[in-house]
Amino acid sequence: MFENGLHHVTAFSGPAARNLDFYRGVLGLRLVKKTVNFDDPGTYHLYYGDETGQPGTILTFFPWEHAAPGRVGIGETQETAFRVPRASIGYWAHRLLAHGVTHEAPAQVFGETVLPFRDPDGLALALVGTDADGGEAGWAGGGIPAEHAIRGLHGVTLLLRDAGPTAAILSGVLGFREVGREGASTRFRSDAHLGGAMTLRAVGDFLPGRPGAGSVHHIAFRAADDAAQAEVVRKLNEEHGLVVTEQRDRNYFRSVYFREPGGVLFEIATDLPGFAVDEPAAGLGQALKLPPFLEPHRAEIEAALPKVA
């Protein structure tokens, strides 16, 4: 059954090797695709997810070896959260400290237990312990016992001047509904267990964000296929006056992009065809994969990329 919700989150990071060490080695995610930025092939594009890289589990990075740090501000994603079972929060608090990752004290937010921490570039992350059971199996291949493993994305928090215009897009087009308010934050949910939580934090006048290491570039929402994506595009245009880009083939999904009224870059990505389109599911993420239009340049691309394990 198709579910509305996040498809993936894409951020900038510092060196690729350090990024791999953290997301595979500490968080136990699976590297489900090692490719390059199709728009800038001198840069890796690393995709992390669950065992099969299903939509709603994906966090991706453009690593730069000499990245300047970004700054979180208005019109940006402030925090990216993963979902774990509520009973696993204690396991994770110990694991993070054992790996030298400091975390904030767990807090109750919208009835869920939230453990905030940062990645080596300062990207704001959180683990959200929830009783909601989507039946997802944890992946034990990343060195975390399956019972504690990250299930996928929980959702993101957007920092906005004013929540109203963004809320209208979430509820009018993207399949979310408002479920609660706490202080400056409004929580929206979709029917998806993975990537089904969006939080809008309205903070009034504040500095705009600046892209750089540790900042999120865009967030992507799911569309089942091209027809469903076209319907979202039609609604955005006819009901909200928003113009989206032409469709771009990202090899593992097909995407359109637009800047929502609060300033955050949104993408609508198809579930199809998925990450097993160009390598076997059992061997995801091991070889450098290039789209057909870059394959003739493989030798020079490989020579320019930093070496990673």
Ligand code: ZN
């Ligand atoms: Zn994307």
